[in-house]
Amino acid sequence: MICTKPVLGEQLGLRRITYVEEKAVYLTQPPSDSSRLFIVNEKGFIQIIKNGNTLKEPFLDISDQVQASSKSREKKGLLGLAFHPNYIKNGYFYLSYFNKEDTLVVSRFNVTKNIEIADKHSEKTILKVEKNSNSSFSGHLIFGP
Helix, strand or coil, X not given: CCCCCCCCHHHCCCXXXXXXXXXXXXXXXXXXXXXXXXXXECCCEEEEEECCEECCCCCEECCCCECCCCCCCCCCCEEEEEECCCHHHHCEEEEEEEECCCEEEEEEEEECCCCCCEEEEEEEXXXXXXXXXXXXXXXXXXXXX
């Protein structure tokens, strides 16, 4: 739901904007960009919602690198997306995901000249953490003050 003005608790409700693929786990948008929403899908791709419609072409698809969950409560697959605070100028964004070897990966990617398509081959790995039986990772990424 997107609200454009403050509402009282009694007036609060949900409104369907569009449909996205099953296994969507996170919704975000780049700083200073109020026209697009980015939907992170655990299966390994990111969709864009623009003007109330889900674009046909994914922003990024790394599903061939991602280990998707086989159980409903399992945290695997593509889990986190954070846009660099200066994304509008540098085009950097960061992902966290579990790769096929069951390792948590945090990587940086770049957007292409077409701002609705990322460069899959621009991946720069920042961190890899092997998972063991006692590990628990949320995958959430964020830039803060």
